Amino acid sequence: MDILVLIGRILFALPFLAFAANHLTKTQYMAGYAQSKGLPAPKPATLLSGVLLLLGGLSILLGVWADLGVLLLLVFLIPTALVMHAFWKEDTPDGRQAEMTHFLKDIGLAGAALMLLAFFSFVGDELGLTVTGPLFDID
Template identity: 50%
Template structure:
């Protein structure tokens, strides 16, 4: 089971680190989209979320305070779902469906991050470099 948990951590880290790279290398394009969604200080928000995704993903991947990294990701992904993918505001059906898919993806990833948080903050934390900062 330890190896399966490690594979899951690698897969979620792959996705969020890839997203972080996009945020940090395509900031202008992403800031334009964020601005169109009403995000204030969009460029800064894209950069900060990119750093959050990078640090959270590396934290989970390497097992360095992975509980905190997972919690950061859960919060970031929940906020992203609500702010960036508010499908209920869309009037165009294809856009509404696309935003609903993105909203659901972000919520599912936030849920996965919460599961990882729960596991890494318990006594079961295989293949990690540090222990948890938050324990139950």
């Protein structure tokens, strides 16, 4: 089971690490998109979200307080879904469909992250192939 969880952690973390790379290396482009969505201070917000994605993804990937990593990703996913992918504000059917797809992706990933938070807390230090156990004890 440890190998399955490790593979799952790797697969779950990879997209977030790719997103982090985009936020941190294509900051101007990403900030332009954030600005078009009405986000205040788009460049600092893009950099901050890139750091959240990087720290959260690495935490889960490496198994270092993976529960904290999941929380960092939730701090990114929920606001991003609601602010950046507000499909109900789109005027065109194509725009609405594209944003709905991203919105649902973020909400689905947030649901998976909540399950991982419960899983990491439940299993605790018994989960192998991690550097640390969970930081939080959620009962």
